[in-house]
Amino acid sequence: MNKRSNEPFLWMLFSAGGVVSAMLMPVHLFLFGLAFPLGWLDAPSQERLLAIVRHPVTRAYLLVLCSLPLFHWAHRFRFTLYDGLQIKHLNELINIFCYGGAVLGTALAAYLLWSIP
Amino acid sequence: MINPTEYLPKSYHTRISTYWWLTRWAYLKFILREASSVFVAWIVVLTLLQIRALTDGPAEYAELQKWLQSPLLLALNAVSFFFVVFHAVTWFNLAPKAMAIRVRGKRLPGLAIAAPNYVAWAAISAAVAWILLRG
Structure with a gap:
């Protein structure tokens, strides 16, 4: 029997990530990367932002x-x-780097969000 | 003895240039869309840096905000913004092609599937901005 491919599962994660990036990232980057540093809009204070981030719903949201x-x-x-780039001979190494990076990043995010006082 | 396989023709493969994607606008657009993922990853890194600085305290947070005001970071974030919006638009426009929804036997037109995505995008962006900007 053939080993079942995990490609559909990975594709689902890709697709869900695509939706999240498209819906949420432009506004986040616009505010924190451009509008606040350039002074176009008044940035929330560290204190207020911490209060927002501390909320369990925000933590879950940020993890996603x-x-x-x-x-x-x-x-x-x-x-x-x-x-x-057609570097097919390095396929396995690339897969480990990409998905390993995503798993590590997720673990790091969970740790950081967990350790918010 | 002669190894016969040595003389068998190799399977026919045309050599494709590493820069094949520069030859046509549609190809370039495809690669730019794929490249947007690198900026998506950068935004995650930036978010994690923000969370860490926020937890570390007011001084650390202020330092990160100062770093974000440097020309290099502003340029990087401007480019990232372009790419992430490019990703969003291409993603929403692709939705009708990925989902073939039929109503009473007829396929729903592409606009009817893409448009709600744009409405949701606007509503969610407004909600996030409202939470961060009020008071």
Whole structure:
């Protein structure tokens, strides 16, 4: 019997990550990366932001925001290297780097969110 | 003895240039879309740095905000913003092709599937901004 492929599962993570990145990342990056540093809008204080982030719902939200897009990245980056640069002989190493990175990133995010006082 | 396999023709493979994606706009667009994933990963890194600084305290948080004001980081984030919006638009426009929804036997037009995505995008962005900006 053939080993069942885990490709559909990885594709699902890719797809979910694509939705999360598309829906949430533009507004987050616009505010924290451009509007606040450039003074276009008044940034919330550290104290207020910490109060928001401390809430369990925000922690769960941030875990999703960090985790799924990493699996989205892993999938796309893997195929960019595969098709774009045609480095197929390194396929296994690339897979370990991409999905390993996504798993590590998720673990790091969980740890950071868990250790918020 | 001669090894016969040495003389068998290799399977026919045309050599494709490493830069094949530069030859056509559609190909370039495809690679740019795929490349957007690198900026998505950067945004995750940035978010994790923010969470850590926020936990570490006001001084650490202020330091990170100062770093984000440097020209290099502003340029990087401007480019990242372009790519992540490019990702969002191409993603929503692709939704009708990925989902073939039929109503009373007729396939729903692409716009009917793409449009709700854009509405949700606007509503969610407004909600996030409202939470961060009020008071």
